[in-house]
Amino acid sequence: MKALRFLVLVPAWFLLVAAASPTPTPQPNANIVLDTAAGGANTKITVNGTQFLAHEDVTLYWDSPNKVAAKVTTDRNGAFTTTVTPYPGDRVELHNLCASVGPPTPCANFTLQGPPSPTPSDSPSPTSSPSSTPSASQRSSPIALPTNTGGGGGLDVIMRPPFVFLPIIGLLGLLAALAYWVLMKVDRDRPPVLPSATVVHRSARPDMAPMHSRTPLPGAQPPAPPAEPPPASPTTPEQPPY
Numbered sequence: 001m002k003a004l005r006f007l008v009l010v011p012a013w014f015l016l017v018a019a020a021s022p023t024p025t026p027q028p029n030a031n032i033v034l035d036t037a038a039g040g041a042n043t044k045i046t047v048n049g050t051q052f053l054a055h056e057d058v059t060l061y062w063d064s065p066n067k068v069a070a071k072v073t074t075d076r077n078g079a080f081t082t083t084v085t086p087y088p089g090d091r092v093e094l095h096n097l098c099a100s101v102g103p104p105t106p107c108a109n110f111t112l113q114g115p116p117s118p119t120p121s122d123s124p125s126p127t128s129s130p131s132s133t134p135s136a137s138q139r140s141s142p143i144a145l146p147t148n149t150g151g152g153g154g155l156d157v158i159m160r161p162p163f164v165f166l167p168i169i170g171l172l173g174l175l176a177a178l179a180y181w182v183l184m185k186v187d188r189d190r191p192p193v194l195p196s197a198t199v200v201h202r203s204a205r206p207d208m209a210p211m212h213s214r215t216p217l218p219g220a221q222p223p224a225p226p227a228e229p230p231p232a233s234p235t236t237p238e239q240p241p242y
Helices: 002-020 154-158 165-189
Strands: 031-034 045-050 057-062 068-073 080-084 094-099 107-112
Touching: 031 094, 031 107, 045 094, 057 080, 068 080
Parallel strands: none
Antiparallel strands: 031 045, 045 080, 057 068, 057 094, 094 107
16 A cells, blocks of 8 residues: 555656756747957957846856856846856867857857967066176177178178278378389489589698799799780781772
8 A cells, every 4th residue: 555655656746846847948039149259268258148038047158068157147128248258278269158048059159269479579688797707698709790692702891891991091001102112212313412612722832832822922022023015016908909
């Protein structure tokens, strides 16, 4: 008798549990929209839901029901607005944000992107610190040397500033040395100009001097002046015969 009563109570209990548990109501027009379709792991995503049942509790999840993103309650118009973030630890790929209603289950797509690649930044210059041994950067510092791209060799380097002044200075020095050599050569070949001088010969013995320059001795008569030759008689030209 007790076994028969137990067999009757068990089916009745299952019927009561089935009647008490709510059955999902189909919501074919329920929809959720995301304000952004892609972003990183810390992206704030605004979710707008419409055409749900009024005052309905909705759970939003990523890809599977165990990855809950948020829980919201719709308003009297069956709409809601909330903000979610990507599920921590998800891979960088396409994911679905779904609402726990339906069928059908409304979902929206979101592409999870990886962290941006770091951009090269200028490294801070090392601060000088006193050290007994020079560092590697102090021992060898690279110096940018001009590369020969035109095939001109050393001439191409000399023809660029500031080395372009070296040939000019050398040429000016060579011209100055050549001009100095020419001036010295001309001065050396030119005969020297001697100053003019008057030579006076004086005799140690006055008596041996010329007659016109002798000094008369004391008490001696001066010599008589030389006799003048008689004047020549005038000549009469001969008359030609008639």
